Ligand SMILES: Cc1ncc(C[n+]2csc(CCOP(=O)(O)OP(=O)(O)O)c2C)c(N)n1
Ligand code: SF4
């Protein structure tokens with residue numbers, strides 16, 4: 001497939017219908033709907049237990065592609081197994097795709113992900129990162145940003161910051177596996193789908209991380225799903241970049257970032273984060289942004 | 302509902318769904334507090350609403366977007382993102 005130039009070029013078929021029981025305005029399900037436009041019908045999705053597991057709910061399914069419900073620990077190795085099975089059958093034209101949450105990716109399934117990546121199996125791994133264990137009620141993962149209120153890091157008198165841990169730099173971690181890695185945002189669908197397309201055309205492992213904007217967990221009106229996805233990029237909370245063969249490329253460059261406060265104010269999970277927490281979060285963002293700019297178009301990991 | 306009316310059948314007692322995408326018939330209209338309303342005169346056919354509808358409740362046709370009020374959950378992303386206000390919102394009556 002040729003790279004997509006603008007929104008009007010995005011294919012006009014849907015392999016994920018409506019009628020499922022995910023929340024209204026769910027970012028991760030929008031991400032899957034969009035990804036399938038490039039992946040096409042010859043796709044097997046391996047899904048680790050999480051919010052997206054609710055998409056097919058017997059006796060109804062919104063899916064028009066194959067789907068494997070998987071344990072949270074090992075979606076990546078199940079995908080490698082599916083690829084080997086297809087190879088044994090001589091089937092070459094199937095996409096094997098993992099669609100997994102951040103809890104499954106950063107925490108519980110990390111060993112299986114790392115093993116599959118380092119062996120460079122022909123698998124596209126998409127992590128939809130809603131920055132918590134969404135399906136079980138929004139507990140903290142190692143993808144949860146500093147300052148976020150979650151079930152296990154509640155903001156209160158004793159702990160005004162909420163989550164005090166700084167999230168894992170997952171792209172860097174995946175970059176050292178020498179595979180194709182990229183971040184993506186729903187507010188930049190052309191960039192997202194071209195990254196899926198790039199991964200599809202590779203003969204090896206790819207890791208794509210989509211910010212899984214989640215109205216329910218982040219506590220905002222679902223109408224702002226795209227607005228918040230866009231602000232995350234504009235504020236530097238979710239920079240768009242790729243690491244390919246250990247080299248970094250920034251995909252969206254800005255002379256100046258917007259202050260993180262603009263992003264935080266729209267979401268209940270950051271409500272009443274005290275000023276020193278906002279300052280700390282801003283300094284973490286500035287540090288990361290400076291690092292990305294320093295290594296842009298250079299060897300990064 | 303009787304077994305023969307369902308769109309799935311058992312294989313050795315394990316039920317399977319026979320029709321991919323049968324969820325499209327599930328009615329989610331009761332989830333809505335507001336509904337999107339389309340005004341063709343203001344539409345520039347930019348496809349933004351179609352791209353962003355998470356529930357595939359907007360079909361794209363030669364005449365532009367067509368909203369399916371069975372699947373629409375009333376998230377209002379299409380209304381918020383439409384650049385020309387061709388999508389507006391209206392309260393559900395009941
Ligand atoms: C080993 C294991 N621990 C806990 C669970 C319970 N569990 C089911 S879904 C889920 C949340 C997964 O979070 P994430 O991967 O981020 O996906 P999300 O729910 O946010 O979409 C958890 C903890 C499980 N299924 N398996
Ligand atoms: S909690 Fe978030 S990720 Fe989970 S279904 Fe709802 S909107 Fe989607």
Ligand code: SF4
Pocket residue numbers: 025336337353354355356357358359368372373374375376377378379380
């Ligand atoms: S309100 Fe939401 S679900 Fe309904 S058509 Fe618009 S984007 Fe789709």
Ligand code: SF4
Pocket residue numbers: 339343344345346347348349350351365366382383384385386387388
């Ligand atoms: S977003 Fe608005 S202008 Fe664009 S196609 Fe939809 S209704 Fe028309």
Ligand SMILES: [Mg+2]
Pocket residue numbers: 101102103128129130131132133134
């Ligand atoms: Mg999650």
